[in-house]
Amino acid sequence: MSSDNxxxxxxxxxxxxxxxxxxxxxxxxxxYQDSIEQGCADPQAVAISTVNADGKPSSRMVYMRNLLEEGIVIYTNYLSRKGGQISQNHNVALLFHWDCAERQVRIEGVAEKVDDSISDEYFAGRPRISQIGAWASEQSSEIDNRATLEERVKFFEEKYPDVVPRPPHWGGYLIKPSYFEFWQGRLGRLHDRLCYQKAEEGWRKFRIAP
Ligand SMILES: Cc1cc2nc3c(=O)[nH]c(=O)nc-3n(C[C@H](O)[C@H](O)[C@H](O)COP(=O)(O)O)c2cc1C
Structure with missing residues (x-):
């Protein structure tokens, strides 16, 4: 990417x-492979947008943790703001931006919880500090101060001196896409935008104007 002042x-x-x-x-x-090979910063980082019951959207970054044939897996707290919204409306949008490759990918689809056994396996491989954090942090809930959080960390460290079980409120979502847009930056804002819309059979492919 070249820029002027x-x-x-x-x-x-x-x-x-x-x-x-x-x-x-x-x-x-x-x-995604290109973004790794080309050294893009944080290639797994993705913005996920959810909507609340009134249709109001909110976005935040997460990490793609698995890429399957059926879709993309992320992990989070099911009781978080995003988790609450997904339970009311499972439509989500993902946005990857691979700056070093001048690319973005927009994905729309539905999120569904992965099987507990898959979340268990992933959780078991996380660093202990993250495992404890998943218990200690009631993600998206209001807390009085930092000390409250740190006390909870201490509490769960003592409660689970050895193996940390997966909290039932923490796990994965599989995002099953029904729409993709692949965006490649081009000179003079004449970018390429190739779209795939899920059809009864396969995918309808079309190009849209930049
Ligand atoms: C680069 C990046 C990666 C992140 N990855 C995750 C993640 O994988 N899972 C997660 O729950 N939060 C992740 N977060 C924190 C979220 O952005 C967010 O603060 C948190 O999930 C709570 O969002 P919510 O209140 O909308 O549910 C990440 C933040 C950044 C900046």
Missing amino acids: TGRYDFNKGKLEDFPFEDPMLFFSSW
Whole structure:
């Protein structure tokens, strides 16, 4: 990405003349691999947007922890703000931005909890401090001060001196996509935007204007 001192950028690292894959998950996977190989910062970082019961959206960053044929897995607290919203409305949007490759990918779909056994396995492989944190932090709830949180950390460290079990309110969501947009920055704002919309059979592919 090149910039001048007005903060305007011109993009010139790639192009999407045609649809490189029939299956958008393969397309996504190949761009994800590129982002790793090209050294993009935090390639697993993704913004996830959820909506509340009134249809008001909210977004926050999470990490993609697994990439499956059916979709993308993230882990979080099921009782968090996002978790509460997903339980009321399972429609979510994901946004990856791989700055070093001048690419973004927009994904829309539905989130569903993964099987407990999958969350158990992932949780068991986390560092102890993160495991304790999952118990100590009532994610998104109001707390009086930092000390309250640290006391809870101490409490759970003592409660679980050895193996830390997975809290029942902590686990994964599989986001099953029904829409993708692959965006590649191009010169003069004439970017490439290739879309995949889930159809009765397979995917409808189309290009949209930048
Ligand atoms: C780069 C980055 C990665 C993050 N990854 C996660 C994650 O994987 N899971 C998670 O619950 N929160 C993650 N967070 C914290 C969330 O952005 C957010 O603060 C938290 O999930 C609570 O969101 P909520 O109150 O909307 O539910 C991450 C934050 C950043 C900046």
